[in-house]
Amino acid sequence: xxxxxxxxxxxxxxxxxxxxxxxxxxxxxxxASRYEPKDTLTxxxxxxxSTVAGALAGGAVVxxxxxxxxxxxxxxxxxWWAWIAVFLLDDLAYYVFHRLAHRVRWFWxxxxxxxxxxxxxxxxxxxxxxxxxxxxxxxxSLPIVLIGFPVPMLLFASGVNxxxxxxxxxxxxxxxxxxxxxxxxxxxxxxxxxxxxxxxLDRNYAGMLIIWDRMFGTYERERDDxxxxxxxxxxxxxxxxxxxATHEWIGMAKDVLTIPGWRNKLGYLFGPPxxxxxxxxxxxxxxxxxxxxxxxxx
Amino acid sequence: xxxxxxxxxxxxxxxxxxxxxxxGLGRGxxxxxxxxxxAMARDFHSGFRPVDAAIDGxxxxxxxxxxxxxxxxxxxxxxxxxxxxxxxTPSLESKGGTLLVQTGERMFGTVAIDVGADxxxxxxxxxxxxxx
Ligand SMILES: [Zn+2]
Ligand SMILES: [Zn+2]
Numbered sequence: 001x002x003x004x005x006x007x008x009x010x011x012x013x014x015x016x017x018x019x020x021x022x023x024x025x026x027x028x029x030x031x032a033s034r035y036e037p038k039d040t041l042t043x044x045x046x047x048x049x050s051t052v053a054g055a056l057a058g059g060a061v062v063x064x065x066x067x068x069x070x071x072x073x074x075x076x077x078x079x080w081w082a083w084i085a086v087f088l089l090d091d092l093a094y095y096v097f098h099r100l101a102h103r104v105r106w107f108w109x110x111x112x113x114x115x116x117x118x119x120x121x122x123x124x125x126x127x128x129x130x131x132x133x134x135x136x137x138x139x140x141s142l143p144i145v146l147i148g149f150p151v152p153m154l155l156f157a158s159g160v161n162x163x164x165x166x167x168x169x170x171x172x173x174x175x176x177x178x179x180x181x182x183x184x185x186x187x188x189x190x191x192x193x194x195x196x197x198x199x200x201l202d203r204n205y206a207g208m209l210i211i212w213d214r215m216f217g218t219y220e221r222e223r224d225d226x227x228x229x230x231x232x233x234x235x236x237x238x239x240x241x242x243x244x245a246t247h248e249w250i251g252m253a254k255d256v257l258t259i260p261g262w263r264n265k266l267g268y269l270f271g272p273p274x275x276x277x278x279x280x281x282x283x284x285x286x287x288x289x290x291x292x293x294x295x296x297x298x
Numbered sequence: 299x300x301x302x303x304x305x306x307x308x309x310x311x312x313x314x315x316x317x318x319x320x321x322g323l324g325r326g327x328x329x330x331x332x333x334x335x336x337a338m339a340r341d342f343h344s345g346f347r348p349v350d351a352a353i354d355g356x357x358x359x360x361x362x363x364x365x366x367x368x369x370x371x372x373x374x375x376x377x378x379x380x381x382x383x384x385x386x387t388p389s390l391e392s393k394g395g396t397l398l399v400q401t402g403e404r405m406f407g408t409v410a411i412d413v414g415a416d417x418x419x420x421x422x423x424x425x426x427x428x429x430x
Contacts, residue, residue, distance in 0.1 A: 020314060028321045036324030036376040041315035048307050118378040123314075198344050229341060237373060237380035237406045247405070291344040 005152045008159040016166055020122045026172050027121070034171060038239045040123045045241055046113060047126030057133035065142065065151045074148035083157075086149045087208075090141060090157040094207035097140035099218065102202050102284075108273040109248035110135035116244045118231040120194055125169035130245045164208045165190075185210050188222045195228030198291035201284040233274065233282060248273075327377035328357035335360045339370040342381040346370055352397055352421050355412040361399050361421065371399050373409045382406065392418035 027034035076082050101111035110131040117124045132138070144154050165185070173187040180186065185206040193204040203220035206213050213219035222228065236244060255268040255276075264277040274283035318324070329335055336348040339362040348370070350363040359373040369384040382401050389400035397411040397418040413421070 017310060017314060021317065024318055024321055024323060027323055032321075032323050032325065033327060033377040034323070035318045035321075037315050037319040039324070039376050040318045041311065044311040044314060045308075048304070048311055051307070052304065118376065118380070197341075231378070231380075234382070235375065235378075235380040237375045239376070240405065243405050287344060294345045 003152065005156045008156065009162055012163045012166070016122070016126065019167070023122050023170060023172055030172075034119065034121050035123070036119060039117055039119050040121075042239045042241055042244060043117055043119075043123040043127040046130070046244060047123075047128055049130050049241075049245065050113075050126075050128035050132075053130045053133065061133070061138045062151065062155070065138075065145050065154070068142055069145050069148075069151055072146055072148035076148040076150065078150065078153065082149060082153065086144065086153050086157045087160070089144050089147075089149070090154060090161060091206075091208045092212060093140045093144060094158075094161060095205050095212040095216075097137055098205040098207065099216075100140075101135075101137070102205065103272050104270055105248070105252060105273050105275065106269055107135045107137070109252055110137070112232060112248045112273075113245055115194060115232050116236055118229075118235055120169060120171055120191060120228070120230045122166065122169050124194070124230075125166045131249065161207050169194075181210075183209060183211060189213075189219075191228045191230075192220050192222050194230045196231055196233055197226055197229055198287050199223075199226055200228060201288060233284075233287070324377045327374060329353065329360055329372060329374055329379060330357065335362060335372065338372055338379050339364075339381070342370050342372070342379075343368075343383045346383070352411050352413045352417060354410075355414070359409050359411045361397060361409075361411055371401065371409055380406070390422045392422035394418070397421045 024035055097107075098111075101107040110129045113129045113131075114124075114127055117127055129135075129137075141154060141158065145151055168185055168187045168190040170187050171191070175181060175188050176184070176186045181188065185204075185208055189204045189206065189210050192200045193206075195201075200220055200222075203218055204210065204213050205218055210219065236247065238244075252268060256265045259265065259268065259277055261277070267275050267277060272283045272285070274281045274286075329338070332351055332353065335351050335353055339348045339351075339360075340346055346362075346368065347365045348362045349365045352361045354360060357374070359371075362370045362372065364370065367386065369388065370381055371384070371388070372379040372381045374380075382403075388402070391398040391400075392415070395412060395415045395418055397413055399409045399411065401407065401409065411418075
């Protein structure tokens with residue numbers, strides 16, 4: 001095992017808690033509906049559960065990465081340009097993973113946890129998956145190891161990426177300066193990502209840099225005449241912790257077990273979320289299409 | 299991750315949620331008047347054109363009929379509305395002054411809408427009419 005760098009996330013947790021409390025005080029003055037105690041409790045417990053799951057699976061993932069690193073193409077040390085490159089590549093890998101997490105049900109089953117709150121505040125940022133290991137989210141970073149970047153360097157970069165994404169989960173910040181909005185992911189961009197408005201569905205997958213969405217055509221700007229409504233298409237209507245963590249896996253298992261035909265079964269596993277063999281359910285594409293039709297006929 | 303860290307984290311989590319409660323956040327939410335319920339139903343399912351609504355006396359739930367024979371069910375969940383769309387009439391039942399709408403989903407549950415006996419019967423009658 002190589003010498004590991006400190007885990008930046010652990011050091012950030014006290015700051016997370018302080019900022020949540022500050023945001024609550026702001027909410028009390030501006031809009032008391034920004035927080036809901038039961039929702040906050042669910043988010044924070046899901047976050048705690050996610051750290052436990054991460055601790056359980058993390059060792060295996062790191063061991064796999066270290067083992068893979070013996071096949072690396074280049075010998076890249078801790079030089080300054082490697083730090084810049086690893087942040088860029090890790091952020092790009094996050095974009096790819098995150099885009100698939102919204103377009104392939106197998107990955108969505110795990111990522112949906114993060115979107116399961118109808119609130120959008122700093123506590124929502126901590127609502128993280130318990131089952132990321134099963135949806136193989138770590139696989140997207142492994143090419144960076146194979147290129148030859150040191151594993152500890154990559155882990156540090158993805159820790160910083162996770163910390164960065166905390167502060168953007170807020171309605172307390174309107175817009176950042178234009179140059180910042182052009183390059184970085186911001187509260188405004190990420191509000192769009194968490195919104196269920198047809199216009200905003202499956203947009204702004206960015207982690208730290210919004211440039212990937214602009215480059216790959218998935219960017220959507222937040223509009224003042226279409227305020228984001230947060231959550232998922234079929235909101236849970238329940239604060240049950242275990243249900244939030246597992247509902248999509250359970251739904252997927254039910255579909256695969258009850259609907260005959262291997263093509264159908266594959267569709268329910270790896271098709272887009274909401275895909276159904278008889279077209280009876282909504283996907284983000286059908287919702288967008290219906291919304292566009294409605295806008296044209298008006 | 300050891301047991302002490304986990305215990306301390308859980309304690310912190312409950313303290314933070316208790317502070318949200320003590321600050322009075324997320325209290326007193328309601329679905330609102332007919333027009334607002336219609337707007338919510340339209341937002342919930344694009345293309346939905348509401349024509350009639352059974353709105354709970356305590357503003358905690360609403361059942362909205364669209365002009366296509368479709369329905370949107372809304373229930374207050376925390377301070378927001380959570381909804382379900384039905385392309386055809388779902389299972390309805392009137393019980394005293396309450397209209398019961400079954401979603402067929404265990405975790406979303408059956409939604410009770412307090413609308414008074416006459417209205418509850420009228421809405422539940424739509425089911426018989428639809429099946430006649
Ligand atoms: Zn997402
Ligand atoms: Zn987010």
